[in-house]
Amino acid sequence: MINRVAAGLVALGFLASPAFVTPSFAAAPTAEQKAEFYNACVKTSSNVELCTCKADAAVQLIDQDFMAVVLASMKGKTLDDKYAIAYNDYIVESTRACGMGM
Secondary structure (H helix, E strand, O other), rough: OOOOOOHHHHOOOOOOOOOOOOOOOOOOOHHHHHHHHHHHHHHOOOOOOHHHHHHHHHHHHEEEHHHHHHHHHHHOOOHHHHHHHHHHHHHHHHHOOOOOOO
């Protein structure tokens, strides 16, 4: 199972490698965040199966703080440069988790 990434810690330098590591104090995304993610995904793609998988993967891969970043991005907010690498890593890992990509 893939560990959740504490993406908010990337900017602080706590994440030394692109591996997904979750410190014990990172809060998991809330049920509300997962539902918001799913709804935004379905609204954009109309692909219920993919969005279900992506929402499930998101709560396994990222923490509550980074889920807020992902949700803001899904709403069209420009991603802060400090999140670029972590966001790209999250996209790759969630794509893999859903059986797509490499």
